Amino acid sequence: xxxxxxxxxxxxxxxxxxxxxxxxxxxxxxxxxxxxxxxxxxxxxxxxxxxxxxxxxxxxxxxxxxxxxxxxxxxxxxxxxxxxxxxxxxxxxxxxx
Amino acid sequence: xxxxxxxxxxxxxxxxxxxxxxxxxxxxxxxxxxxxxxxxxxxxxxxxxxxxxxxxxxxxxxxxxxxxxxxxxxxxxxxxxxxxxxxxxxxxxxxxxxxxxxxxxxxxxxxxxxxxxxxxxxxxxxxxxxxxxxxxxxxxxxxxxxxxxxxxxxxxxxxxxxxxxxxxxxxxxxxxxxxxxxxxxxxxxxxxxxxxxxx
Numbered sequence: 323x324x325x326x327x328x329x330x331x332x333x334x335x336x337x338x339x340x341x342x343x344x345x346x347x348x349x350x351x352x353x354x355x356x357x358x359x360x361x362x363x364x365x366x367x368x369x370x371x372x373x374x375x376x377x378x379x380x381x382x383x384x385x386x387x388x389x390x391x392x393x394x395x396x397x398x399x400x401x402x403x404x405x406x407x408x409x410x411x412x413x414x415x416x417x418x419x
Numbered sequence: 420x421x422x423x424x425x426x427x428x429x430x431x432x433x434x435x436x437x438x439x440x441x442x443x444x445x446x447x448x449x450x451x452x453x454x455x456x457x458x459x460x461x462x463x464x465x466x467x468x469x470x471x472x473x474x475x476x477x478x479x480x481x482x483x484x485x486x487x488x489x490x491x492x493x494x495x496x497x498x499x500x501x502x503x504x505x506x507x508x509x510x511x512x513x514x515x516x517x518x519x520x521x522x523x524x525x526x527x528x529x530x531x532x533x534x535x536x537x538x539x540x541x542x543x544x545x546x547x548x549x550x551x552x553x554x555x556x557x558x559x560x561x562x563x564x565x566x567x568x569x570x571x572x573x574x575x576x577x578x579x580x581x582x583x584x585x586x587x588x589x590x591x592x593x594x595x596x597x598x599x600x601x602x603x604x605x606x607x608x609x610x611x612x613x614x615x616x617x618x
Contacts, residue, residue: 343580345526347553360509362581380581387575396557396573404577 324379329355330414331383333406341369344410352414353385356403364407379408467537471502472585473606475512475535477599480590489587490514497535506534509582513574515589515616520567522560522575522613523584524552532583536611543612553577563614586613 325331335350343365359382363374387400394400446452475496479486489496493512497504504510510532513521525531526549531539542548551559556575560566567573576584588610594602609615 343527345553345577345579347526359511359582365580387573391554395555399572400556400574401572402553402575402577405579405582407580 332414356382469608472611473603477603514587
């Protein structure tokens with residue numbers, strides 16, 4: 323497992339086409355690993371009839387809403403959790419949260 | 420009765436319905452699917468409903484041990500109440516507290532705990548909800564008639580692939596004397612998604 327809960331991460335800015343399982347608004351955004359949800363066959367491969375193996379770690383990744391939207395209405399404590407596959411993450415800056 | 424005609428099943432005229440019928444016919448013809456399989460699948464969906472979610476919530480309100488199980492292994496909790504949670508996806512229940520209010524959305528498609536709650540409401544699948552729930556969750560909740568009290572954090576869950584989420588709302592005040600069935604009636608589908616709370 324590459325990441326541990328508390329690790330800072332950044333979502334890749336990749337323009338990989340196809341059945342990608344990353345919402346566009348998270349690309350390039352910084353967050354942290356909240357927890358490991360489990361390991362699953364890669365849905366981006368399953369969608370095309372492949373086995374999706376080996377299984378990939380899926381993390382619950384936390385983001386501050388204020389980091390996602392410039393004009394976010396709401397307190398700085400509002401958060402968003404998204405389920406993100408490991409291959410969409412790279413280590414972020416700033417050490418563990 | 421005149422002036423009120425029911426559409427006969429299989430005779431809907433929308434282009435989408437026609438496309439579905441054409442695809443279904445091809446799948447039958449190629450032996451990918453059989454008609455009984457389609458019927459089984461429809462029956463399966465029809466036995467699922469938000470009342471399953473309401474039962475889970477009401478039991479959790481009554482029984483702390485059950486709440487713990489629901490939050491740590493929601494499928495096991497569902498089985499305990501005789502609700503068959505069988506679905507390839509994970510099922511996770513997130514708890515509202517006096518400090519945190521949870522809201523569920525799937526921006527990429529419309530992931531929803533169908534195995535428990537049945538078909539999602541149409542608004543849940545709309546582009547409007549899916550784009551606005553992550554960007555302005557508080558405005559969306561206001562439109563559903565709910566405003567989180569001062570000091571409560573809003574936590575949005577965007578499920579993108581292999582997890583289906585449901586909210587465990589807080590038990591409303593003044594319900595201390597209610598039994599489990601009565602409590603379950605307070606739990607609406609909207610409160611299980613988090614756009615509102617039981618009252």
